[in-house]
Amino acid sequence: MRALAIAGGWLYAAAIVFLSLTPTPPDPGFEHGDKLGHLLAYGLLMFWFCLLYRYRTARLAYGVGWVAMGIALEFAQGATGTRSFEYSDMAANALGVVAGALAALGLARVAPER
Numbered sequence: 001m002r003a004l005a006i007a008g009g010w011l012y013a014a015a016i017v018f019l020s021l022t023p024t025p026p027d028p029g030f031e032h033g034d035k036l037g038h039l040l041a042y043g044l045l046m047f048w049f050c051l052l053y054r055y056r057t058a059r060l061a062y063g064v065g066w067v068a069m070g071i072a073l074e075f076a077q078g079a080t081g082t083r084s085f086e087y088s089d090m091a092a093n094a095l096g097v098v099a100g101a102l103a104a105l106g107l108a109r110v111a112p113e114r
Helices: 002-021 033-052 056-080 087-110
Strands: none
Touching: 002 033, 002 056, 033 056, 033 087, 056 087
């Protein structure tokens, strides 16, 4: 079951990469909705991997990796010619990673593992 959960997390990360580079991303339909999408996407990604990996060093490594992925994808978007490079998207990605980690820490305090 754990292997399936890990595979699901990596599939979700791949979906983020795809949606970040597709020429026609989903439109949330309200101003700055894409920033909320970045925040939620990276927040859920980090939260998921924090649930899978309990050690602080693993969580830190994943957090750094997801932030780096978000930065790299912004540069890749700028190079596509169909998408735009935005520092605010990088910030939303990074804030999502932090929020996901904090949510996992909060969950651990409320419902500690036995």
